[in-house]
Amino acid sequence: MCVCVRACVRACVRVCVCASDIISTVEFNSTGELLATGDKGGRVVVFQREQESKNQPHRRGEYNVYSTFQSHEPEFDYLKSLEIEEKINKIRWLPQQNAAYFLLSTNDKTVKLWKISERDKRPEGYNLKDEEGRIRDPTTITALRVPVLRPMDLMVEATPRRIFSNAHTYHINSISVNSDYETYMSTDDLRINLWNLEITNRSFNIVDIKPANMEELTEVITAAEFHPNQCNTFVYSSSKGSIKLCDMRESALCDNHSKLFEEPEDPSNRSFFSEIISSISDVKFSHSGRYLMTRDYLAVKVWDVNMENKPLETYQVHDYLRSKLCSLYENDCIFDKFECVWNGTDSVLMTGSYNNFFRMFDRNTKRDVTLEASRENSKPRAILKPRKVCVGGKRRKDEISVDSLDFSKKILHTAWHPSENIIAVAATNNLYIFQDKVN
Amino acid sequence: MEFKVEAHRIMSISLGKIYNSRVQRGGIKLHKNLLVSLVLRSARQVYLSDFYSGACLNAQSEREGKEWDLIDSEREKFPPATEECNQTEETRQNDQPPINETVEKADDEEVKPDAEHCTPTPEEQSQNSSSDLADRVSSESSVPDAIKQNQESPTDSTNATLGESRQPQKTHVCTTRKRGAEESERDDAPQKRTKVNVTSSNASDDEESEEMDTGNVSNLITIFGSSFSGLLSKDGAKPEAEAQDSDSGSGQICCDQMLKNLNPWSTAIVAF
Numbered sequence: 153m154c155v156c157v158r159a160c161v162r163a164c165v166r167v168c169v170c171a172s173d174i175i176s177t178v179e180f181n182s183t184g185e186l187l188a189t190g191d192k193g194g195r196v197v198v199f200q201r202e203q204e205s206k207n208q209p210h211r212r213g214e215y216n217v218y219s220t221f222q223s224h225e226p227e228f229d230y231l232k233s234l235e236i237e238e239k240i241n242k243i244r245w246l247p248q249q250n251a252a253y254f255l256l257s258t259n260d261k262t263v264k265l266w267k268i269s270e271r272d273k274r275p276e277g278y279n280l281k282d283e284e285g286r287i288r289d290p291t292t293i294t295a296l297r298v299p300v301l302r303p304m305d306l307m308v309e310a311t312p313r314r315i316f317s318n319a320h321t322y323h324i325n326s327i328s329v330n331s332d333y334e335t336y337m338s339t340d341d342l343r344i345n346l347w348n349l350e351i352t353n354r355s356f357n358i359v360d361i362k363p364a365n366m367e368e369l370t371e372v373i374t375a376a377e378f379h380p381n382q383c384n385t386f387v388y389s390s391s392k393g394s395i396k397l398c399d400m401r402e403s404a405l406c407d408n409h410s411k412l413f414e415e416p417e418d419p420s421n422r423s424f425f426s427e428i429i430s431s432i433s434d435v436k437f438s439h440s441g442r443y444l445m446t447r448d449y450l451a452v453k454v455w456d457v458n459m460e461n462k463p464l465e466t467y468q469v470h471d472y473l474r475s476k477l478c479s480l481y482e483n484d485c486i487f488d489k490f491e492c493v494w495n496g497t498d499s500v501l502m503t504g505s506y507n508n509f510f511r512m513f514d515r516n517t518k519r520d521v522t523l524e525a526s527r528e529n530s531k532p533r534a535i536l537k538p539r540k541v542c543v544g545g546k547r548r549k550d551e552i553s554v555d556s557l558d559f560s561k562k563i564l565h566t567a568w569h570p571s572e573n574i575i576a577v578a579a580t581n582n583l584y585i586f587q588d589k590v591n
Numbered sequence: 592m593e594f595k596v597e598a599h600r601i602m603s604i605s606l607g608k609i610y611n612s613r614v615q616r617g618g619i620k621l622h623k624n625l626l627v628s629l630v631l632r633s634a635r636q637v638y639l640s641d642f643y644s645g646a647c648l649n650a651q652s653e654r655e656g657k658e659w660d661l662i663d664s665e666r667e668k669f670p671p672a673t674e675e676c677n678q679t680e681e682t683r684q685n686d687q688p689p690i691n692e693t694v695e696k697a698d699d700e701e702v703k704p705d706a707e708h709c710t711p712t713p714e715e716q717s718q719n720s721s722s723d724l725a726d727r728v729s730s731e732s733s734v735p736d737a738i739k740q741n742q743e744s745p746t747d748s749t750n751a752t753l754g755e756s757r758q759p760q761k762t763h764v765c766t767t768r769k770r771g772a773e774e775s776e777r778d779d780a781p782q783k784r785t786k787v788n789v790t791s792s793n794a795s796d797d798e799e800s801e802e803m804d805t806g807n808v809s810n811l812i813t814i815f816g817s818s819f820s821g822l823l824s825k826d827g828a829k830p831e832a833e834a835q836d837s838d839s840g841s842g843q844i845c846c847d848q849m850l851k852n853l854n855p856w857s858t859a860i861v862a863f
Contacts, residue, residue: 229618232618234617234618235616235617235618236617236618237616237617239617260617260618322621323617323618323620323621323622325622341621341622342621369625370625371625372621372622372625374622391622391625391626424598424601424630424633424634424637425630427626427629427630427633428626428629428630431622431626478597478601481601481604481630482604484608487623487626
């Protein structure tokens with residue numbers, strides 16, 4: 153893994169953090185050409201990578217805003233007297249099949265399929281309308297002509313093509329597109345539903361862990377994902393720290409798992425907050441489908457799909473927080489849901505932390521690095537300097553002590569380009585894009 | 592003892608979170624509330640086990656005599672904030688038969704009114720401790736004053752309902768922080784009431800408890816400002832739950848009874 157990461161900063165410059173601008177999800181499409189972000193205000197911003205040009209080689213591959221649209225609006229459930237937040241919880245791209253791009257975006261209750269298409273030609277020469285679009289007086293029309301398509305400034309428009317609603321009682325936390333490109337699943341706290349991308353008025357429930365008596369509830373589903381290659385296989389993680397792999401060929405309702413990945417808890421680490429920190433916040437298949445990565449509050453674990461009793465590898469993200477769990481509980485930070493991502497070759501893992509730090513772990517060399525996404529440290533084309541948190545004893549010059557970490561600056565959402573070493577890091581309301589150093 | 596203080600603090604924080612989750616935008620987050628309730632349960636277990644390893648083993652008569660001694664020693668140890676709640680519990684527990692003690696204790700911690708085997712005024716006590724807890728979490732809550740006022744008004748009305756003999760068993764030491772008017776009126780009561788409680792039999796408890804239920808329910812409504820229709824509704828609700836599972840192995844009668852009391856009201860706290 154190349155530790156030198158060059159900053160290619162695309163940040164929204166704002167003086168104060170507007171709550172609705174907080175980025176809530178980041179996702180590259182399958183080619184890496186597009187990068188989508190969703191925010192708390194229900195907006196989606198799509199960036200597109202510039203084509204390489206010989207004229208400006210140093211501007212290779214910068215991401216510019218391609219499209220912005222309002223995906224979800226706040227709604228009100230009158231029956232339950234509940235407001236439904238417009239915050240975008242997840243975005244997932246569909247593989248590209250024609251000139252248009254499709255993505256799924258979801259808030260707590262509704263999934264929407266958006267089509268993003270370009271328009272660079274416009275028909276001109278209508279008979280019944282004039283150039284401004286006003287209807288012409290038919291009596292003034294003396295000749296017929298065929299409208300022709302003329303070039304125009306590129307316009308990118310986003311239209312909602314499908315709206316999948318009213319299928320979830322609880323809050324949707326994940327969506328995942330199946331490798332068959334026909335179906336996808338949406339997951340809330342207690343149920344997983346399978347949809348056909350074409351059909352919005354029907355979905356199939358494939359997992360239901362709601363107990364008959366809600367008082368017996370002990371765990372909720374926290375994330376779910378389809379296998380990247382096997383269209384019948386998916387996994388879901390729970391708040392108890394277990395991951396269940398299910399095969400849809402076994403039965404229509406996959407309440408009985410095929411595999412259960414669980415590591416016994418270390419009794420020496422038991423505390424009031426053991427259950428909270430063992431809750432899995434994200435689960436991701438590797439690109440190969442051979443491995444699973446899970447993120448709980450303090451660590452990232454890599455599992456072999458063929459070995460259920462313990463993870464293959466465990467990486468501590470910020471173990472120095474273990475002694476601070478009570479304060480983190482008080483200020484709600486202990487409930488933060490960090491995501492984790494694989495790089496394109498499944499050799500490097502990345503996840504976020506506090507103080508705008510994010511961490512990368514190289515599975516082969518077992519080296520790890522801590523980097524910071526901040527305006528001061530990220531001048532364009534500057535090289536990011538590795539950071540270090542001092543956990544005790546004498547603090548060296550460049551180190552930061554645990555007590556001076558800023559817990560309001562958290563990196564929950566990151567994304568890695570599917571084939572290149574380009575990463576997108578969301579720090580509150582700013583998006584940072586970093587690339588590997590180019591000689 | 593430090594565990595007890597810590598456990599109590601965590602319990603009060605957890606309750607504050609559960610309360611705040613109700614007013615959060617986007618509705619109740621099931622996952623977060625589940626985790627908070629797990630923490631609450633763990634803290635309560637530690638708190639109770641800590642207590643049981645201590646005073647529970649003393650005979651009741653001994654306890655009565657040592658009541659004030661205990662209180663004084665507690666007061667020396669702890670800062671005023673914790674002191675009040677601890678003393679409230681100590682006093683109550685010392686005065687009541689074990690069954691009722693645990694019931695009150697649990698109720699106190701969870702801001703839940705006692706259902707079946709309650710002592711004369713568990714609900715006022717729980718309100719008082721709720722006030723304590725509410726005050727303690729007022730730094731986190733956005734409506735500390737509203738909570739307090741909600742707590743105080745039902746207390747007053749319930750006092751009227753239940754009459755003089757049901758004056759809350761607040762000790763004379765719990766006067767400082769909060770409820771000025773309330774406390775002064777209770778200052779005279781505790782001595783008398785202590786005797787009354789000790790002699791009350793279990794048989795009368797059921798009657799009292801039924802009256803308690805009404806009072807408790809109306810208090811819940813006032814405290815949480817909910818319309819009462821969905822008290823036991825499950826959708827969107829977060830279960831309190833595994834209290835059953837956790838304590839089933841304890842083998843103590845008082846624990847089982849405490850749990851039975853918890854169940855109807857456990858959904859109340861989360862059913863919004």
